Amino acid sequence: MIIRPIVPDLGERRPERGRRPGERIVRIVRPKSFRLTGKGRYEAKDSAYESESGLGHAFQRVRRVLIGRALRSEAEALERVSKKVGLALFAPDNITSSAYATEEIMRVLVLAGIAALNLTEPITVAIIAVLAIVIVAEIRVIHAYPQGGGSYQVASENLGMIPGLVAAAALLIDYTLTIAVSTAAGVAALSSALPAVHEHRVLFAIGLIALVTLANLRGLRESGLVFAGPTYLYLGSYFALIGYGVFLMLSGGLPSYVPPPQWLGSYERNAEALTVLVVLRAFSSGAVALTGVEAIGNSVPAFKKPEPRNASLTLVVMGVCFAIIFGGLSFIGGALDIVPDPNEAETVNSQITRTLVGVGPFYYVVQGITALLLLFAANTSFSGFPRLASILARDRFVPRQFAFRGDRLAFSTGIIAVAVLASLILAAFGGSVTRLIPLYTIGVFVAFTLSQTGLVRRWWRLRNPHWRLSIGLNAFGAAVTAVVAVIVAVTKFEFGAWMVLIAMPLLVALFYGINRHYRAVEDELVADPDELRVEPLQPIVVVPVSRLDRAALRALSFASGLSRDVRALHIDDDEASAKAFQERWTKIVPEIKLDVVTSPYRALLPPLQSYLDDIDRDDTRRPITVVLAEFVPRHWWEYALHNQTALRIKLALFFRPNTVVIDVPYHVPPEERAP
Amino acid sequence: MKPKRILLPLAGAAVDADVVRLAALIGKPNKAQIEALHVIEVQWNRPLDADLTEDEVRAERLLEAAEEVGRSVGITLQTEYVAARTAWSAIVHEAEQRNVDLVIIGMPYRRRMGQVTVGRTVQNVFLKAPCEVIALRDRAVPA
Structure with missing residues (x-):
């Protein structure tokens, strides 16, 4: 029993x-x-996640091959990293700016003639000075937010919702552009060594983005070992290169560099006057050097204890490494009188390396490791963008889907979104680093300015020990980054910065609108205390029936269990067949009321909707429940031959108030399947 | 001994993993079907169909642990749990119902008054099972 x-x-x-x-x-x-x-x-x-259908099973297998096995939620353990590993994990975004910062300064200066390239070094020094100020200010952020405070969190908590949203918009734009710029720069480094790549650089770049996207969907954890090797090889290679260059400079053995005459001719022919504006533009181009500084501040909890101290030290080391490479390349480039390639086929770094050491194994190592580390820099944004988007989704400023973690514990929606956006931007700008740079730095400096200003407010409110010093440092940091942001916006406005200046407020408006919608829906859905009860409702059940078959009988049986008030509705375009149906019905299912409607214009939906409107009018408190019989064919490819009417009815009734639509599927029993 | 069907009564003791491993050792060469059974003993002052949620949760955990051990040694363990008044009676009943050839039962190491003792369950299964029985005693605990 x-x-x-x-x-x-x-x-x-x-x-x-x-x-x-x-x-x-x-x-x-x-x-x-x-x-x-x-x-x-x-x-x-x-086993609950395994599909039972053959097609579903096949789809799951393909997904497993591409993305890997699903991970349980508790698999996401926080691994603490040392300073050495932390540098390798979080510094590539900033350090790899040295791959193109010198070149971008030169590209602007050379527009005023070859002689203007002499300003490369002083501009480099100015940028390094700004970097030092930003790092000192960022250390205050690390100590104030040891749980990892991004600019969005700092600005929201201390300045309010709108400044927080501006910071978030700036960061999201910055993350997207980091992927586009880093990938384009990586391809440029590759094409310097392999010229054939240059012609197809956009395709290459999009292909690389797709690869990194897949790796992130698989939940590629920034494994210390995977990142440490290439990062330290990059640092070692460039330190060696710069050390060798400095040695040659000091010993008077610097090789001579002769640019192609057509380059010189092209620049001299089109030279404009060297004005303050040109210098400021060059400065703002080189200011890409400051991107990636916030990566360590966002990841403080990942460091071993004491986290703030270790994160701060790593940040300082990162800054020093970058300053050595950036400064070294600028000075050596100046000493060699390097001229940037107007066709962008070879990078300035490649020219410097080639001139110093020739085209040998070391040259290819430098180019290869530069390309690889630029991909790693792009990868940092593949975790930054989705993480920030998930926080915004939690705060209901972006659609909730961005908070969803996929099979591999990765924020799949955010990863795919940033990959698509970055690819589109990269394609639109022809894969050119120089054309992308004007868009790049504004977001970073807006976010910096807001987070520094937020900290000033925080110190003023909390009055911790040394609060005056903290306010001074962060206020100075905010002022410097605000000035740089204005310089970048003004000097790069016509070259593309206007797009970012328009996109930011539009994004803020979008976030605000989404939040307002979610709050309105919340207000609609949250029950008052006196509403917290369940009251059984007796629905009026309508079963549209075209034919009295097994599927229809099953639907009618189900409907009879829902309510005492069940009625069947038959809509026919022929009076005679309608009458015959009614007579058959009376013999077979007399206990269920049948209404027959003849539709002279042969349409189904308008008479159905009008019928529902009429019965609804009698008692609007009772929900109308439409029960639809659906035949489920044996094979998926037969679906297109059935249930189109049911689908049309569902779509038509979806937005109808006070209406519930229930599908009652009828599956062919196994013993009746054809051999 | 070439058993085709082996029953493993598991009590959630430390010896359970060794019982599964021993079953794999004996059963794999004969492609035997290996089934693990846990018996929730219901006290006489409670009805047999009482709410046994806590015991059932424990049973789920220990049977899953056994399945994991089984996977590690290359066998697929069928697992089940039943509620009964006395464990030994349910085990013997299952052995009869399922027509098993061998029961491997774990014996926790116990000493009473200086002597190693055999519990009531193991004793009765040993005496009354309709098939061969192997009792695997847990390692001795240092005094």
Whole structure:
């Protein structure tokens, strides 16, 4: 005997006779796909996620090959990193700016003639000075927010919602552009060594973005070992290169560099006057050097204890490494009188390396490791953008889908969104680093300015020990970054910065609008205390029936269990067949009321909707429930031949108020399947 | 001994993993079907179909742990749990119902008054099972 409770539980209890007379055993049949964890609580097992259909199973296998096995939520453990590993993980975004910062300064200065390139070094020094100020200010952020405070959090907490949203918009734009610029720069480094790549640089770049996207969807954890090797090889290679260059400079053995005459001619022919504006533009181009500084501040909890101290030291080391490489390349480039390639086929770094050491194994190592590390820099944004988007989704400023973690614990929606956006931007700008740079730095400096200003407010409010010093440092940091932001916006406005200046407020408006919508919906849905009860509703059930077959009978049986008020509706375009249907109905299902409507214009939906409007008018408190019979064919490719009417009805009724639509599928029983 | 069907009564003791490993050792060459059983003993002052959620959650955990051990040694363990008044009676009943050839039962190491003791369950299964029985005693605990 099997005991079947009125409200069935998952699983079953089967009493059985035991060995001895009067003895009983209760066999507990466990649910196949759920594990009991408490009274009325279950956990879905792996088998609950397995598809039962052949097509679904095949799709899951393809997904598993591409993205990997699903991970359980508790698999996301926070691994603490040392300073050495932290530098490798979080510094590439900033350090790799040295791959193109010198070149971008030169590209602007050379517009005023070859002689203007002499200003490269002083501009480099100015940028390094700004970097030092930003790093000192960022250390205050690290100590103020040891739990990892991004500019969005700092600005929101201390300045309010709108400044927080501006910071968020600036950061999201910055993350997207980091991927576009880093990938374009990586391809440029590759094409310097392999010229054939240059012609197809956009395709290459999009292909690389796709690869990194897949890696991130697989939940590629920034494994210390994976990143450490290339990062330290990059640092080692450039330190060696710069050390060798300095040695040659000091010993008077610097090789001579001769640019192609057509380059010189091209620049001299089109030279404009060297004005303050040109110098400021060159400065703002080189200011890309300051991108990536916030990566360490956002990742403080990832460091070993004491986290703020270790993160701060790593930030300082990062800044020093970058300053050595950036400064070294600028000075050596100046000493060699390097001229940037007007066709962008070879990078300035490649020219410097080639001139110093020739085209040998070391040259290819430098170019290769530069390209690889630029990809790693792009990868940092693949975790930054989705993480920030998930926080915004939690705060209801972006759609909730951005908070969803996929099979591999990665924020899949954010990863795919940033990949698509970066690819589109990269394609639109022809894969050119120089054309992308004007858009790049504004977001960073706006975010910096807001977070520094937020900190000033915080110190003023909290009055911690040394609050005056903290305010001074952060106020100075905010002022410097604000000035740089204005310089970048003004000097790069016509070259593309206007797009970012328009995009930021539009994004803020979008975030605000989404939040307002979610809050309005919340207000609509949250029940008042006196509404917190369940009152049974007796729906009016309507079953559209075109044919009295097994599917229809199943739907009618189901409908009869829902309510006492069930009516069938038959819509026919022929009076005679409608009458015949009615007569057959009276013989077979007399207990259910049938309404027959003849539709002279042969349409189904308008008469159905009008019928529902009419019965709804009688009692608007009772929901109308439309029960639809749906035949489920044996094979998926047969779906297109069935249920189109049911689908049309569902779509038509979806937005109808006070209406519930229920599908009652009819599956062909196994024994009736064709051999 | 070439058993085709082996029953492993598991009590959630430390020796359970060794019981599964021993079953794999004996059963794999014969492609035997290996089934693990846990018996929830229900006290006489409670009805047999009482709410046993806590015991069931424990049973789920120990059977899953056994399945994991089984996977690590290359066998697929069928697992089930039942509620009964006495464990030994349910085990013997299952052994009879399922027509098993061998029961491997774990014996926790216990000493009473200086002597190693055999519990009531192991004793009765040993005496009354309709098939061969191997009792695997847990390692001795240092005094």
